[in-house]
Amino acid sequence: MSNKSTMEFQSNKDFFSRVNLFVQTHTALMAVIIAAILFVATIIINPRSFNLVAIGNIVLLTVILSIPAAGQTMVLIGGGMDFGVGAVMSATAILTTYTMRGENGHFLPVLLISIAIGVVVGFVNGFCSVKIGLPAMIVTMAIANIVTRLQYILTQGVLSGTASPLLAATVKFKIGGVIPHVAVYALIIWPLVFYILNKSRFGKQLYLVGNNPAAAKLTGIKVDKVRIISYIFSGVLAAFAGIIGAAYMSTARCQIFDGYAYDSLIATIIGGTTFAGGSGSYAGSIAGSLVMVLLSNLLTSLNLASPIRNVLNAIILVLLLMLYNRGKAVRQ
Amino acid sequence: MKKLLVVMLAACMVFALAACGGAADGGNKPAPAGSGSGSASAPAAGQTLKMASHNAVVEGNPYRVRYELDMQEAVADAANYGYNVSYNSFVANSDASTEQQQLQNSINEGFDIIVNNPVATTGLDPIIEQAQKAGIVYINADCAYMSTDVDILNVVTDQEYLGYKTGQYAGEVLGSGKKVVMIAALEGNQANTDRQRGFEKAIKEAGLEVVATGNHDWDTTKSQQTMAEILNSGVQFDGVLVSQCAENALAAFDAAGAKYPGFIGFGDTGAFMQKMLEVNKDGLVTPYIVLSNPPGVGATAFNFALNELAGKTLKDGVFAPGYEDTHQIWIASRVCYTDKDVAAGNLVEGKSIEEYANSFEAGDSITFWLSFQEVQDQYFN
Numbered sequence: 104m105s106n107k108s109t110m111e112f113q114s115n116k117d118f119f120s121r122v123n124l125f126v127q128t129h130t131a132l133m134a135v136i137i138a139a140i141l142f143v144a145t146i147i148i149n150p151r152s153f154n155l156v157a158i159g160n161i162v163l164l165t166v167i168l169s170i171p172a173a174g175q176t177m178v179l180i181g182g183g184m185d186f187g188v189g190a191v192m193s194a195t196a197i198l199t200t201y202t203m204r205g206e207n208g209h210f211l212p213v214l215l216i217s218i219a220i221g222v223v224v225g226f227v228n229g230f231c232s233v234k235i236g237l238p239a240m241i242v243t244m245a246i247a248n249i250v251t252r253l254q255y256i257l258t259q260g261v262l263s264g265t266a267s268p269l270l271a272a273t274v275k276f277k278i279g280g281v282i283p284h285v286a287v288y289a290l291i292i293w294p295l296v297f298y299i300l301n302k303s304r305f306g307k308q309l310y311l312v313g314n315n316p317a318a319a320k321l322t323g324i325k326v327d328k329v330r331i332i333s334y335i336f337s338g339v340l341a342a343f344a345g346i347i348g349a350a351y352m353s354t355a356r357c358q359i360f361d362g363y364a365y366d367s368l369i370a371t372i373i374g375g376t377t378f379a380g381g382s383g384s385y386a387g388s389i390a391g392s393l394v395m396v397l398l399s400n401l402l403t404s405l406n407l408a409s410p411i412r413n414v415l416n417a418i419i420l421v422l423l424l425m426l427y428n429r430g431k432a433v434r435q
Numbered sequence: 436m437k438k439l440l441v442v443m444l445a446a447c448m449v450f451a452l453a454a455c456g457g458a459a460d461g462g463n464k465p466a467p468a469g470s471g472s473g474s475a476s477a478p479a480a481g482q483t484l485k486m487a488s489h490n491a492v493v494e495g496n497p498y499r500v501r502y503e504l505d506m507q508e509a510v511a512d513a514a515n516y517g518y519n520v521s522y523n524s525f526v527a528n529s530d531a532s533t534e535q536q537q538l539q540n541s542i543n544e545g546f547d548i549i550v551n552n553p554v555a556t557t558g559l560d561p562i563i564e565q566a567q568k569a570g571i572v573y574i575n576a577d578c579a580y581m582s583t584d585v586d587i588l589n590v591v592t593d594q595e596y597l598g599y600k601t602g603q604y605a606g607e608v609l610g611s612g613k614k615v616v617m618i619a620a621l622e623g624n625q626a627n628t629d630r631q632r633g634f635e636k637a638i639k640e641a642g643l644e645v646v647a648t649g650n651h652d653w654d655t656t657k658s659q660q661t662m663a664e665i666l667n668s669g670v671q672f673d674g675v676l677v678s679q680c681a682e683n684a685l686a687a688f689d690a691a692g693a694k695y696p697g698f699i700g701f702g703d704t705g706a707f708m709q710k711m712l713e714v715n716k717d718g719l720v721t722p723y724i725v726l727s728n729p730p731g732v733g734a735t736a737f738n739f740a741l742n743e744l745a746g747k748t749l750k751d752g753v754f755a756p757g758y759e760d761t762h763q764i765w766i767a768s769r770v771c772y773t774d775k776d777v778a779a780g781n782l783v784e785g786k787s788i789e790e791y792a793n794s795f796e797a798g799d800s801i802t803f804w805l806s807f808q809e810v811q812d813q814y815f816n
Contacts, residue, residue, distance in 0.1 A: 145668075150669075151669025151671070152668045160667050161667065164660075262797060274690075280692065352656065354682075354798055356497055356655060360656070400664050400668070403647075404668045410622055
């Protein structure tokens with residue numbers, strides 16, 4: 104090999120190493136870049152897809168997905184996993200439509216009962232996986248199954264009631280004809296989650312617990328308590344997302360939002376939060392939610408047959424995960 | 436203490452997971468002796484017949500929930516014709532091997548009637564033959580079983596009509612050359628295949644142009660999401676052809692703040708009927724069509740089984756033209772109305788359309804089933 108080609112090879116290697124390093128260290132930013140690429144690709148394929156309706160819809164769906172993703176982010180950072188967010192969302196969505204029955208004035212009881220459901224399910228998930236030591240994936244799926252069975256017991260599987268017009272308006276009404284009102288919920292929840300994760304004592308403890316539980320314990324942190332609280336947060340956020348989801352859908356059947364367990368987990372991982380725990384950010388999870396929504400949009404723009412669309416969706420998601428989210432476990 | 440908790444939780448999880456597929460005994464009151472005659476399997480006086488309703492899926496699917504409720508009503512109604520029937524329900528959760536095991540179990544348990552809403556359109560030939568050898572009346576319901584190697588009845592709704600009628604009315608209100616969106620149900624499902632055949636035939640006849648397609652898989656959330664994404668794509672269209680879940684497709688317009696389409700259909704739920712009345716209350720905004728795809732088709736299939744068990748023979752020419760080889764009996768849609776019927780003040784099932792639409796819960800769909808006597812009169816000698 105000549106000196107010139109050796110230098111070129113070395114130069115290319117350095118470039119890819121730098122790209123790889125950038126990708127590994129800026130996962131949230133990568134999710135934003137991927138979202139931008141998807142958005143631009145959609146517009147190139149179909150210029151008409153750049154319209155106000157589309158922007159409003161993208162904001163709406165991203166906000167809804169970002170709420171359970173917030174809980175998922177907390178649990179993953181703490182070293183756990185929550186496959187129960189979809190079941191909790193479905194349960195509170197049913198509670199919302201069943202209680203409201205299309206009439207205003209029931210928001211407070213619905214909110215309080217939903218939060219209670221989220222707290223109970225989150226606590227049980229946390230207690231079983233943290234205190235008893237059952238595998239988080241299995242236990243959260245099993246508890247989710249119980250929550251789902253209860254939906255059928257209470258409703259007999261029959262869809263009943265609708266969200267109140269006022270609640271529906273707080274989600275669907277467009278500010279300036281473009282931005283859906285649901286963005287107001289985002290303005291409350293997003294900063295709150297940012298504060299909890301980045302500024303509060305609990306957030307700092309959560310990162311440390313997920314990163315190195317033994318070290319966290321030695322510093323006096325109640326590791327189990329912190330992890331259980333992360334599950335409770337996840338339950339509560341999923342419960343709230345169920346109310347918002349019911350407003351978006353107007354009606355709710357059993358298991359209506361079960362798919363959000365998968366979607367929120369993927370969005371969180373795309374956003375840079377790893378299964379290993381101790382790393383990740385909510386900004387990344389929001390960007391990951393945006394990626395999920397834009398990817399679905401892009402595939403619809405291609406107007407492909409449903410099976411091909413589903414296969415493509417799965418392949419792209421696997422590629423995205425392979426591309427930049429391969430964080431090594433930081434364990435002692 | 437921890438061990439005890441582990442054991443208790445493990446038991447709880449096993450219980451929860453096992454609850455996916457269980458049997459529910461519908462029970463029935465004793466009734467006078469059966470009136471069957473002529474068949475070797477004709478029930479003896481005072482005999483209780485055992486009926487197994489096998490379903491690919493129930494949970495998460497209001498249509499299938501109603502299907503089972505209608506089945507229970509038909510079982511109870513059989514007592515009026517002198518049949519004591521006990522009812523058990525089995526759900527395979529869309530798993531073909533579970534379906535086979537459950538069918539095998541029903542054969543072993545000595546059921547008299549099996550009504551199966553199958554997971555797939557083929558693959559059950561050996562077990563069907565085994566059931567028939569055991570003297571069990573095996574009827575396939577709702578989704579057609581397409582094997583020509585077994586001799587069974589397929590009692591299904593006339594899906595082709597639902598698609599055709601919708602496309603035809605869309606063509607009538609929109610006019611030739613107009614652009615439509617087509618949101619189909621579940622790819623690979625026989626009911627969807629038949630329905631799409633009807634849609635495509637009418638689209639061609641009416642000269643409509645399909646500019647965007649999607650599938651909702653009979654999932655209300657997916658219907659709304661698919662419609663939202665089609666709206667996002669900015670594609671220009673005049674009408675929406677949707678294979679049920681129409682109220683959810685329409686909800687996507689609400690969420691997006693988009694102008695309602697020039698046509699939408701078909702829908703068959705209380706939510707759709709009520710929503711369309713509201714949309715058009717101050718004058719016609721969106722023409723639409725309501726058609727029934729009755730979940731009661733399973734209950735109707737059960738009454739075919741009872742008639743077979745009673746030794747009755749089918750009339751000539753009852754099979755759907757072109758589908759004689761798979762013995763398909765297509766039950767016609769009973770309810771069909773459009774915005775024009777509303778404007779004309781026409782009645783549906785003896786009620787004003789407003790009264791009829793408001794008599795439904797939001798998620799409940801239009802249903803009906805043919806009684807033992809109605810099936811006998813229409814299809815048997």
